[in-house]
Amino acid sequence: KAGVTQTPRYLIKTRGQQVTLSCSPISGHRSVSWYQQTPGQGLQFLFEYFSETQRNKGNFPGRFSGRQFSNSRSEMNVSTLELGDSALYLCASSLSGLPNYEQYFGPGTRLTVT
Amino acid sequence: DQQVKQNSPSLSVQEGRISILNCDYTNSMFDYFLWYKKYPAEGPTFLISISSIKDKNEDGRFTVFLNKSAKHLSLHIVPSQPGDSAVYFCAASALSGSARQLTFGSGTQLTVLP
Numbered sequence: 001k002a003g004v005t006q007t008p009r010y011l012i013k014t015r016g017q018q019v020t021l022s023c024s025p026i027s028g029h030r031s032v033s034w035y036q037q038t039p040g041q042g043l044q045f046l047f048e049y050f051s052e053t054q055r056n057k058g059n060f061p062g063r064f065s066g067r068q069f070s071n072s073r074s075e076m077n078v079s080t081l082e083l084g085d086s087a088l089y090l091c092a093s094s095l096s097g098l099p100n101y102e103q104y105f106g107p108g109t110r111l112t113v114t
Numbered sequence: 115d116q117q118v119k120q121n122s123p124s125l126s127v128q129e130g131r132i133s134i135l136n137c138d139y140t141n142s143m144f145d146y147f148l149w150y151k152k153y154p155a156e157g158p159t160f161l162i163s164i165s166s167i168k169d170k171n172e173d174g175r176f177t178v179f180l181n182k183s184a185k186h187l188s189l190h191i192v193p194s195q196p197g198d199s200a201v202y203f204c205a206a207s208a209l210s211g212s213a214r215q216l217t218f219g220s221g222t223q224l225t226v227l228p
Contacts, residue, residue, distance in 0.1 A: 004157070033215070042120075042203060042220035043158070048213065056213040090157050102148070103216070105157030 002027065004093050004106035012112045018079040021109045025072050025093030031055075032074040033103060034066060037088040046089075049074050050096070078111075086113045117141045118206050120219035128227050133191040135222050137204035140185065144206035148216070149178060149189050152201045161202075162189070194226045 005024045013019050025032050033056075034046040045058035049068035066076045072093070078085055088110050092103035119138045127133045135149075145166040150158035164171040164178045164187070171178050177190045191198055201223050205216040 035218075040123075040220060043205075043216075043218040045215050045217065048215060056210070056215045058215070092157070102160050102163065104160065105150075107155065107157050 004091060004104055006089075006091055006106040006109050008109060009107065010110045010112075012114060013081050014114055015081055015083060017081050018077065019081060019111060021076045021078075021089055021091075021111075023074045023076070023091035023093075023106060025074070025091075026104055029093035029095055029104070030072055031094045031096055031103075032068055032072065033092045033094075034074070034076050035090045035092065036060075037090060037108070038086075043090065046076070081113045083113050086111060116220075117144075118204060118217045118219040120202075120204060120222050122222050123220070124223040124225070126225045126227060127194045129196055130193045133189075133194045133198065133224055133226065135189040135191075135202050135204075135224065137187050137189075137219055138185060139187075139206050141206065141208060141217070142185070143208040144217075145209065146207040147178070147180060147187050148205045148207070149176075150203045150205060150218075151198075152203065152221070158203055191224075194224075196226045196228050199224055199226050 007022045031050045033048040035043040037043050048056040052068045063079045068074045088108045090108045092105045094103045148163040149161040151161050152158040162176045180187045201221045203221045205218045
């Protein structure tokens with residue numbers, strides 16, 4: 001069974017630009033969550049999608065948005081990039097997200113904002 | 115406001131000895147706890163979990179202990195192996211309506227010395 005895939009793996013953008021990251025979950029998984037990892041901060045929850053609907057959202061500004069398609073693939077968009085957005089962005093998929101919640105993570109997209 | 119804290123950013127242990135990683139939480143609504151392991155350039159990998167109705171869960175060399183009254187959990191690895199060297203994240207989950215999200219600690223870098 002193929003794991004969670006994320007594209008691209010590395011990205012360099014300039015302040016003020018926007019970026020779209022993609023995540024393909026494990027086949028059959030309907031829940032996709034996104035996280036931001038920065039040094040010393042651990043993983044910060046961005047949002048979760050289930051059946052094309054945003055089911056949960058973390059404390060990030062509106063510049064961060066996402067969506068999920070009917071095949072469960074998900075995209076995350078960050079507009080008006082800031083230097084502080086430089087981070088590893090991880091997506092994780094699970095069957096349903098409830099309960100006995102075990103997620104499977106992708107390798108992440110390393111975003112550098114200059 | 116960090117609801118899940120891993121106060122030790124790093125830990126070094128000799129091969130064959132026990133590794134004990136600690137995690138504290140503040141939210142009494144958390145009812146499910148997980149440990150993830152992360153190698154460089156890879157996404158976190160689920161390791162072991164425990165429900166709040168239990169105080170111990172064991173899986174091979176890995177045991178997680180939960181002390182609800184102290185809001186503390188720990189991961190024991192016995193015996194430790196060099197391949198266990200990685201960053202370990204604890205995470206906690208609470209149900210909110212129909213949604214769940216994981217709150218992660220900032221991670222502990224474990225180094226197992228040969």
